[in-house]
Amino acid sequence: MNLNYKLLKKEKNTNARLGEFKTVHGIFKTPMFMPVGTNATVKTLSNDELENLNCGIILCNTYHLWLRPGEDVIEKSGGIHNFMNYKSGPILTDSGGFQVFSLAKPKDISEEGVKFKSHIDGQNLFLTPEKSIEIQNKIGADIIMSFDECPPYPVTYEYMKESINRTLRWAKRGKLAHKNTNNQALFGIVQGGEFADLREYSAKKTVELDFDGYSIGGVSVGENQETKLKMIDYAIKFLPENKLRYLMGVGEPIDIIDGVIRGVDIFDCVLPTRLARHGNALTSFGKINLKNQKFKVDFSSIDNLCDCYTCKNYTKAYIRHLITSNESLGARLLSIHNIAFLNNLCLKLQEAIKNDNILEFRKNFLKDYYKRGE
Amino acid sequence: MNLNYKLLKKEKNTNARLGEFKTVHGIFKTPMFMPVGTNATVKTLSNDELENLNCGIILCNTYHLWLRPGEDVIEKSGGIHNFMNYKSGPILTDSGGFQVFSLAKPKDISEEGVKFKSHIDGQNLFLTPEKSIEIQNKIGADIIMSFDECPPYPVTYEYMKESINRTLRWAKRGKLAHKNTNNQALFGIVQGGEFADLREYSAKKTVELDFDGYSIGGVSVGENQETKLKMIDYAIKFLPENKLRYLMGVGEPIDIIDGVIRGVDIFDCVLPTRLARHGNALTSFGKINLKNQKFKVDFSSIDNLCDCYTCKNYTKAYIRHLITSNESLGARLLSIHNIAFLNNLCLKLQEAIKNDNILEFRKNFLKDYYKRGE
Numbered sequence: 001m002n003l004n005y006k007l008l009k010k011e012k013n014t015n016a017r018l019g020e021f022k023t024v025h026g027i028f029k030t031p032m033f034m035p036v037g038t039n040a041t042v043k044t045l046s047n048d049e050l051e052n053l054n055c056g057i058i059l060c061n062t063y064h065l066w067l068r069p070g071e072d073v074i075e076k077s078g079g080i081h082n083f084m085n086y087k088s089g090p091i092l093t094d095s096g097g098f099q100v101f102s103l104a105k106p107k108d109i110s111e112e113g114v115k116f117k118s119h120i121d122g123q124n125l126f127l128t129p130e131k132s133i134e135i136q137n138k139i140g141a142d143i144i145m146s147f148d149e150c151p152p153y154p155v156t157y158e159y160m161k162e163s164i165n166r167t168l169r170w171a172k173r174g175k176l177a178h179k180n181t182n183n184q185a186l187f188g189i190v191q192g193g194e195f196a197d198l199r200e201y202s203a204k205k206t207v208e209l210d211f212d213g214y215s216i217g218g219v220s221v222g223e224n225q226e227t228k229l230k231m232i233d234y235a236i237k238f239l240p241e242n243k244l245r246y247l248m249g250v251g252e253p254i255d256i257i258d259g260v261i262r263g264v265d266i267f268d269c270v271l272p273t274r275l276a277r278h279g280n281a282l283t284s285f286g287k288i289n290l291k292n293q294k295f296k297v298d299f300s301s302i303d304n305l306c307d308c309y310t311c312k313n314y315t316k317a318y319i320r321h322l323i324t325s326n327e328s329l330g331a332r333l334l335s336i337h338n339i340a341f342l343n344n345l346c347l348k349l350q351e352a353i354k355n356d357n358i359l360e361f362r363k364n365f366l367k368d369y370y371k372r373g374e
Numbered sequence: 375m376n377l378n379y380k381l382l383k384k385e386k387n388t389n390a391r392l393g394e395f396k397t398v399h400g401i402f403k404t405p406m407f408m409p410v411g412t413n414a415t416v417k418t419l420s421n422d423e424l425e426n427l428n429c430g431i432i433l434c435n436t437y438h439l440w441l442r443p444g445e446d447v448i449e450k451s452g453g454i455h456n457f458m459n460y461k462s463g464p465i466l467t468d469s470g471g472f473q474v475f476s477l478a479k480p481k482d483i484s485e486e487g488v489k490f491k492s493h494i495d496g497q498n499l500f501l502t503p504e505k506s507i508e509i510q511n512k513i514g515a516d517i518i519m520s521f522d523e524c525p526p527y528p529v530t531y532e533y534m535k536e537s538i539n540r541t542l543r544w545a546k547r548g549k550l551a552h553k554n555t556n557n558q559a560l561f562g563i564v565q566g567g568e569f570a571d572l573r574e575y576s577a578k579k580t581v582e583l584d585f586d587g588y589s590i591g592g593v594s595v596g597e598n599q600e601t602k603l604k605m606i607d608y609a610i611k612f613l614p615e616n617k618l619r620y621l622m623g624v625g626e627p628i629d630i631i632d633g634v635i636r637g638v639d640i641f642d643c644v645l646p647t648r649l650a651r652h653g654n655a656l657t658s659f660g661k662i663n664l665k666n667q668k669f670k671v672d673f674s675s676i677d678n679l680c681d682c683y684t685c686k687n688y689t690k691a692y693i694r695h696l697i698t699s700n701e702s703l704g705a706r707l708l709s710i711h712n713i714a715f716l717n718n719l720c721l722k723l724q725e726a727i728k729n730d731n732i733l734e735f736r737k738n739f740l741k742d743y744y745k746r747g748e
Contacts, residue, residue, distance in 0.1 A: 039699040040692070046703060047687070069670065069695040076671050077691060085687050296443065297450050313421070313459050317451060318414070321443040325413040328702045329420060 003142070003185040003212055005244040005265075012356040015236070015263035016349070021057075021244050023090040023142035024183050025081060028056030030244065030265035031349045033256060033342040034092060035272060038064050040074075040084040042339070043273045044332035051088040052309065053339050056346075057142070059092045059268045062135055063099035063127075067120055071138035079140030090142040092268070095132045095174075095189075098217075098249070101150040109149065111166065129174040133186070137179045144178075145215060146171040148189040153221040160193045164202040167191055171209055185212035187246060190235045193218055194227050199234035213244035216264070220249030228255065232262050239263075253282065253345055253369060257362050260349050272338030277331045279323040282341040286369050290334070295320045308340035309333075377516070377559040377586055379618040379639075386730040389610070389637035390723070395431075395618050397464040397516035398557050399455060402430030404618065404639035405723045407630060407716040408466060409646060412438050414448075414458040416713070417647045418706035425462040426683065427713050430720075431516070433466045433642045436509055437473035437501075441494055445512035453514030464516035466642070469506045469548075469563075472591075472623070475524040483523065485540065503548040507560070511553045518552075519589060520545040522563040527595040534567045538576040541565055545583055559586035561620060564609045567592055568601050573608035587618035590638070594623030602629065606636050613637075627656065627719055627743060631736050634723050646712030651705045653697040656715040660743050664708070669694045682714035683707075 002024045009018040019030045035042045035050070038061045042050060050058065060080060065071065077083040080091055100107060104116035104125070113128030132147035148167040151160060171188050178186050188211035192198035206214065216235050222228035232247065239245055244266065247259045251269020259267060275282065279291045283303040288295075290302075301311040302319070310319070310333040322330030345365075352361040376398045383392040393404045409416045409424070412435045416424055424432065434454060439445065451457040454465055474481060478490035478499070487502030506521035522541040525534060545562050552560050562585035566572035580588060590609050596602035606621065613619055618640065621633045625643020633641060649656065653665045657677040662669075664676075675685040676693070684693070684707040696704030719739075726735040 039695070039701050041696060041699075041701045041703045044702050044706075046706070064699075068699050069691070073671055073691060073695075077673055077689070083689075083692055083695075085689075085692070297447055299451055315451070315457075315459075317443070317447060318457055318459070321413070321447075321457075322415060325415075325438075325442050327413050327415045328418050328705075329415045331702075332418075332420070 002183055005213065005242065007241055009353060011353045011358050014261045014358055016260050016353050016358050017263055017265065018350055018353040019244070019265055021090075021265075023185070025090045025142055026088070028090060029350060030056075031256070031260045031346050031353075032056035032266050033251065033346050034059045034266060034268040035339050036061070036268055036270045037084070038270075039068065040065060040080060042335070043277070044328060044335050047084065047086045047088070049309070049336055050086065053336065053343055055089060055339065055343060057090040057092055057266065058086070059094065060139070060141065061096070061099060062093045062132065062139065063096035063103070065093075065139055066096060066135050067118055071135045075138040075140070081140070092143040093136050093139055093141040093145065094248070095145040095147040096127055096135070097132070097145075097148045098150050100127055101152075111169070129170040130177040133174045133177040133179075137184065140180075141184065143185045143187060143213065146174045146186065146188050146211070148191060148217060150217060150221075151191070151193065153193060153218070153223065155193065157195055157198070160191070160195060160198055164191050164198055168202070168205050168209070171206060171211075175209060175211070187211050187213040187215050187244075189215040189217045189248070190239070191218050192231075192235065194222065194231055196230075196234045199231065200238055203235045203238035207238065207240060211243070213246060214239045215246040215248050217248050219247060220269075225254075229258060229262070232259060232264065236263050251342065253342070254366065256342065256345060257349065257365065261358060261362065272342055273335045276334035276338050279330070279334070280338075281334055282338050284368050285371070290316060290320045290323050290330075292320075302337055303341070306337065306340060306344070308337050310337040310340075376557055379587065379616065381615060383727060385727040385732050388635045388732055390634050390727050390732050391637060391639065392724055392727040393618070393639055395464075395639075397559070399464045399516055400462070402464060403724060404430075405630070405634045405727075406430035406640050406720050407625065408433045408640060408642040409713050410435070410642055410644045411458070412644075413442065414439060414454060416709070417651070418702060418709050421458065421460045421462070423683070423710055424460065427710065427717055429463060429713065429717060431464040431466055431640065432460070433468065434513070434515065435470070435473060436467045436506065436513065437470035437477070439467075439513055440470060440509050441492055445509045449512040449514070455514070466517040467510050467513055467515040467519065468622070469519040469521040470501055470509070471506070471519075471522045472524050474501055475526075485543070503544040504551040507548045507551040507553075511558065514554070515558065517559045517561060517587065520548045520560065520562050520585070522565060522591060524591060525565070525567065527567060527592070527597065529567065531569055531572070534565070534569060534572055538565050538572055542576070542579050542583070545580060545585075549583060549585070561585050561587040561589050561618075563589040563591045563622070564613070565592050566605075566609065568596065568605055570604075570608045573605065574612055577609045577612035581612065581614060585617070587620060588613045589620040589622050591622050593621060594643075599628075603632060603636070606633060606638065610637050625716065627716070628740065630716065630719060631723065631739065635732060635736065646716055647709045650708035650712050653704070653708070655708055656712050658742055659745065664690060664694045664697050664704075666694075676711055677715070680711065680714060680718070682711050684711040684714075
């Protein structure tokens, strides 16, 4: 098997850990943030740009690629890396589950799978654990996900219990269906909402199935910081140390830091690219909106502590002009910066783990980030 | 004066000419095509990309920059090259006239200037020859344009005569208003529609005013190929050999070739970027639309004779997927290719002039371009 997680060091004062994950498309160090390339493209960016950003790993969405261009087209091209000509690092695909439960309506959940309508053309579709794995095998990402139910928040204890049991049966079926175990790591997903015992049960039972890594799902829908952190705490202590841990759909700087402190290794979120499209930049001194009138004649870079392509070459005034003129270069320059910001945050977290000072790093980061933010 | 056109060679069999134009931001060889960067950005492209495309000179729109971000912002930033961080070559601004007459309605033309409403917010605006030059002086492009009336096509002989006389008076006023004659070349514009004697009159009288170069306007609105070519023929024979000649708003490959054969040096058009946004690519074998179903599993590049970034890195199938998924990287990759195509066409025309075989080049180009085009 060409896939392997190696735990390199544990931070002294917390559960934070430094590690690396080996795939046939390269090794990435953790903790690491994954930009989201829904349609086999991280919105507005070329692969050269992703490469220059030193993205450890990127995520593509199985649901979207299944509908367009179709997994057979990607397989024919030689797999997702070839299709999008992204050769510089590993790729992860989700199972399609989250999109089926959030984008596609109405849906009809049975033991066999989920019936729903395409969000593009209303076509009737049916996704099962086996089908999700078959599609992901054809897409050919380095890490793939079990098909799970993503219940809304909140649901009753009874519903959640029923749901995680079904998700466990789906996980088992998906594992059996997985055809490319040598080159594609298959991860199991822990659900259970905010119920401590269900998170424990889901984690233990998923680990019993022996996956190549484990995801914690359902946290991004948690409505407040406290609930989100509890969801992580309840699950993560039952995950084995020798496997990668992935917190799904989370990308706010504070959430990344707090996830890492709890022992999470990788994260994904549309946050940096979505913020960019709305004119927002993450900076060392908080989030700023470039549409703000005060940047009209501000000829300084977005963040004087950042050395990304955008900050080296462009001023706030120019980016503001692009955003207010609806020029796509604006979203592109902000996407580059925002992804660089989260990637750099992860590099700093790696450094803090090495130096056993992650709590101090957290304190200093938050002081700057919230003091001058908007 | 830091501006200078040098005629390097005339083609033996036609009026085509090889030349170069010197500005403080570099020299460009002619014939040359200018991509359009309306809002101080060639849509979807970064300046690195423009630099890699070896664009000789690019065009920005005075009307748009006047409204957003305002000429004072650009002046404060140190001029348009600084504002958009485009340091690799010269920039030209138009006068704003064309946009006032095409985008902004209703309008009210008087001897003094044109009253109209902003196409963005309906604000009442007034543009005069002096104001146009003042704005262009502040923007600081290397070549700037006289403010002219751009009548629709067709208009009566009487209206056109009145119009070109007013445009001549405006040209004179603009020339007097020009404050940066050392670093910004001011061009006069020849109008006159399809009337031979009015084109002659407009050309002679504009040349009498002694501009740094001459534009031929009103050709892009001509409704057929024959009319367009006549408009060029009627005007160009009265333009001096020692000045640059600019055919405004023209960018179809055949129009560039036929313009060059008649003695035109530079062209501008939104064609390559607009085609890109609609999924079209210019290729050696004609124009193709990437949305076409037949490209779904076509893993070859757009044009096997092209060595642009897009053709070196991406397949038709992937670009088709981006375009059909409304991903802006699609328009960006096609913009790069389409601009490369027109730039390469101009380089080939320069070569054909050197080799005195431009008519043969035209014949071969058209044979390939129309044989397999759609």
